[in-house]
Amino acid sequence: MYGAPRLTFDKEVGRNMDLDVLDVNIFDGHSVLLANRISIRGGIITEIGTGKAADPAERSITATGKLITPGFVDAHVHTTFGGQESLACDLSAAQGLQAALETIRDYLAATTPGSWVTGGGWSMADFPGGAPSAGILDELSSDRPIILISADHHSAWVNSKAMDIAGLDASTPTPPGGVIEKDETGNPTGCLHESAMDLISAQVPDATDAEIRAGLLAGQSYLESFGITAWMDAIVGDYSGHRSPFDTYVAAEDTGDLTAEVVGSLWWPRDVKDIDAQVAALLELRRTQGQFRTTSVKFMLDGIVESRTAAMSDEYSCPCGGFGTSYFTREHLHRSFAALDAAGFDIHCHAIGDAANRAALDAFEAIGTSPGRSGGPNDSDSEGGERRHHIAHVQVVDPVDIPRFAQLGITANLQALWACHDQQLLDLNIPYLGEERSGWLYPFRSFADAGTQLAMGSDWPVSTPNPWEAIHVAVNRSHPDAGDPAPLLPEQAIDLSTALCAYTSGSAHLLRSEVNGTIRTGQIANLALASENAFAIDPRRLAEVHNELTIAGGHIVHDATTAERQS
DSSP, X not given: OOOOOOOOOOTTTOOOOOEEEESOEEBOSSSBOSOOEEEEETXXXXXXXXXXXXXXXXXXXXXXXXEEEEOEEEEEEOHHHHHHXXXXXXXXXXXXXXXXXXXXXXXXXXXXXXXXXXXXXXXXXXXXXXXXXXXXXXXXOSSSOEEEEETTSSEEEEOHHHHHHHTOSTTOOOOTTEEEEEOTTSOEEEEEEEGGGHHHHTTSOOOXXXXXXXXXXXXXXXXXXXXXXXXXXXXXXXXXXXXXXXXXXXXXXXXXXXXXXXXXXXXXXXXXXXXXXXXXXXXXXXXXXXXXXXXXXEEEOOOOTTTTOSOOSSOOSSTTOOOXXXXXXXXXXXXXXXXXXXXXXXXXXEEOSHHHHHHHHHHHHHHOSOSBOOOOTTGGGGTTTBOOOEEEEOOBOOGGGHHHHHHHTOEEEEOGGGSSOOHXXXXXXXXXXXXXXXXXXXXXHHHHHTTOOEEEOOOTTSSOOOHHHHHHHHHHSOOTTOSSOSOSSGGGOOOHHHHHHIIIIIHHHHHTOSSSSSOOTTSBOOEEEESSOGGGSOGGGGGGXXXXXXXXXXXXXXXXXXXXXXX
């Protein structure tokens, strides 16, 4: 399915891959090995052994005290979207409102007067109730339309000029599945959630092919700097003002610019009426061979807790109440899941609230409880028909539903970085969920104990794609920069080996990868070299571990060891 790719690299980084990594600790995607050397010839792992190679390579790296792992596999990421936003008005590094405003001010000064200002990365925790106002942006610019997407990508902050262009006012009906923040007189305040974002994003000029390509290359370079050599792009389709990156991925593979292995999750729109026609349209886009494959379909079942759009079985505990938003009816999910499963697609769900997680499990159960497909014309495209369905985020899961993941063969796709007392959780999650449901948050250990297959991803640009920060939180249930350092439900912590397996072999399983997630002789080298042996340090220091070397597709694509030798 996935052979040696045709790749090109920056001349300063890419090189003929004959390399020995010596005196290194090795985690092979399942366990720590007794070996301490990996030899690579022509980009292929030829030997995993001890001591020096019998026929040493021209280049060697002595990695005493360090750890080499399979390249990380990010099972839920938005690479092109994140890359494009990093090249626009990027607020992701801004700490606090004043820093964000300074970034916006600098971007306005550096870009063409009158043009749209796009980008994002602002934190809901910086605003009362998580909802910024147009007035703040109006003070920076009243003549340029501005739309900035929140870090979680479920809300948009816009100025009055943007609302005027879109004709958004008190008379504008709220679209299904959306929320328009309004003042006491009924006028929009400048914050839109979920499908309401499209009221403004529909007015923004489409990105050009060149801009999407630049976004892909920027995103790929950024991910590879963290040791990521494969990923699942969680939305390949037109979404919230972003053009589909499908054609860009295909072109990048054809030209050799795509250096990673990628599975694209084809987007299932929220307004699908004809399920059979939609499945037929997705089959036209399906690619089952090569570096870029589209064997997965993405459903967004609900929103997020912060905007009270995550679907809940019981009402929110805050005065506003409500049950959140379910984007699809039970009948629609059951029919569409069955049709896609029969067609040989893997199903990738966004589910935050307990009702959304249950709805996904119910739809999977309706297909059948066996982890293998019952049939369908495309079994040969799906490695013998074995299902790789999964649910991402799994933030609020009723304990009674946890055993069902393993029983149904559904992978829990964890965004582990979120499982700590960050400010957004403290201010905009726990008060809305109440005591009982706050005890259901991110039940990683319960999944593992129940025998659930685990994968991990970052959801970048929602949060950092650094796997070591996510692993730190998975193991400690806290983060050095969290608003409250106390562990979040410490009984739900998992051990380092379990976390590393999830971020390597577990995620590679979802991609149906034959070359990522493990370290084996005869395999194309996809490897990441960490600055320290994570198994030998205090677990409270895991966030300090950083990536030094990334080998993707048998070539070096990121090399900080060179900088170390020159310094």
